[in-house]
Amino acid sequence: MIFVTGGSGFIGSNFIREWLNSNRGAIVNLDKLTYASRFAAASNGIHPDKLYFFCGDIADRQTVSGLLNSHYPLAVIHFAAETHVDRSISTPNEFIHTNVLGTFELLEAVKTYWETLPIAKKEAFRFLHVSTDEVFGSLDASAPPSTELSRYAPNNPYAATKAASDHLVRAYFQTYGFPTLTIHSSNAFGPLQFPEKLIPLAITNAVSGKPIPIYGDGTNTRQWIFVEDLCAAIRAVLKEGRIGQTYNVGGANEIENTKVVETICALLDQAKPRLDGLSYHQQIVYVRDRLG
Numbered sequence: 001m002i003f004v005t006g007g008s009g010f011i012g013s014n015f016i017r018e019w020l021n022s023n024r025g026a027i028v029n030l031d032k033l034t035y036a037s038r039f040a041a042a043s044n045g046i047h048p049d050k051l052y053f054f055c056g057d058i059a060d061r062q063t064v065s066g067l068l069n070s071h072y073p074l075a076v077i078h079f080a081a082e083t084h085v086d087r088s089i090s091t092p093n094e095f096i097h098t099n100v101l102g103t104f105e106l107l108e109a110v111k112t113y114w115e116t117l118p119i120a121k122k123e124a125f126r127f128l129h130v131s132t133d134e135v136f137g138s139l140d141a142s143a144p145p146s147t148e149l150s151r152y153a154p155n156n157p158y159a160a161t162k163a164a165s166d167h168l169v170r171a172y173f174q175t176y177g178f179p180t181l182t183i184h185s186s187n188a189f190g191p192l193q194f195p196e197k198l199i200p201l202a203i204t205n206a207v208s209g210k211p212i213p214i215y216g217d218g219t220n221t222r223q224w225i226f227v228e229d230l231c232a233a234i235r236a237v238l239k240e241g242r243i244g245q246t247y248n249v250g251g252a253n254e255i256e257n258t259k260v261v262e263t264i265c266a267l268l269d270q271a272k273p274r275l276d277g278l279s280y281h282q283q284i285v286y287v288r289d290r291l292g
């Protein structure tokens with residue numbers, strides 16, 4: 001039995017689907033079902049006997065404690081977060097609530113549960129925190145990739161709140177010996193991502209005839225990882241990771257945003273040609289880069 005927070009979001013729902021389809025143990029999923037959740041798609045028909053869903057807030061310590069004490073999990077995987085950078089710039093409040101306060105309340109509830117476990121189970125227990133490479137800020141084009149030792153330099157409220165949650169997780173290991181693991185992932189892509197992030201936004205806007213926005217001059221570069229590869233990394237770190245350590249996970253490829261969108265347009269030109277015979281490239285518009 002593992003306990004997952006935010007398992008109805010993009011990465012969490014892919015993680016749950018693969019976990020259950022590969023005949024591992026049961027899962028409890030605590031998710032608030034915000035706008036970003038894909039619960040219906042994620043839970044559709046997969047092992048209802050092995051998936052327990054609870055709609056609630058990670059910041060509600062009583063709820064978390066009740067679930068832990070009734071399901072008795074051996075690990076917690078913490079996906080739940082507010083995740084869209086643009087929203088964090090316009091309305092940071094929810095990011096503070098979930099990413100900072102929520103992670104704190106979750107850590108408190110899980111640590112209290114962990115302290116009551118019998119010794120063998122206590123030693124096997126893990127708290128895996130899913131974080132982002134955005135805590136390291138931006139890099140010059142010629143700079144080498146961030147490492148686990150890179151300096152924290154968050155550039156927007158999303159990244160700052162994830163950095164804060166990382167520090168809390170680290171402190172719970174250092175202070176209480178609480179068995180934490182942290183993953184910093186680069187940008188993930190794949191099925192079930194809410195269409196406000198670059199790739200699903202480009203696809204949905206293209207096929208619905210809307211403008212496809214690209215920030216700035218489009219030369220911003222991201223490293224991408226397929227969501228199933230990220231889930232495999234999470235499982236590997238859960239199984240083999242050394243407690244207290246952080247692990248950077250990336251796809252070893254770097255692509256300018258313009259190139260990503262142009263590739264999507266070219267693929268759609270083949271797969272679903274526009275009725276007027278023009279290319280989807282016509283719909284690309286360059287918009288002012290976001291703050292930070």
Ligand code: NAD
Nearest residue numbers: 006008009010011031032033034036037057058080081188
């Ligand atoms: P997402 O936005 O798709 O899903 C987040 C989920 O968390 C949603 O189902 C939402 O309902 C839930 N949630 C939000 N607030 C909650 C709360 N207070 N209590 C309980 N549930 C709550 O996010 P995602 O893309 O799946 O990202 C998952 C994790 O991975 C996040 O911590 C994110 O920072 C991290 N991450 C994501 C990426 C990426 O490219 N998507 C990259 C690196 C790291």
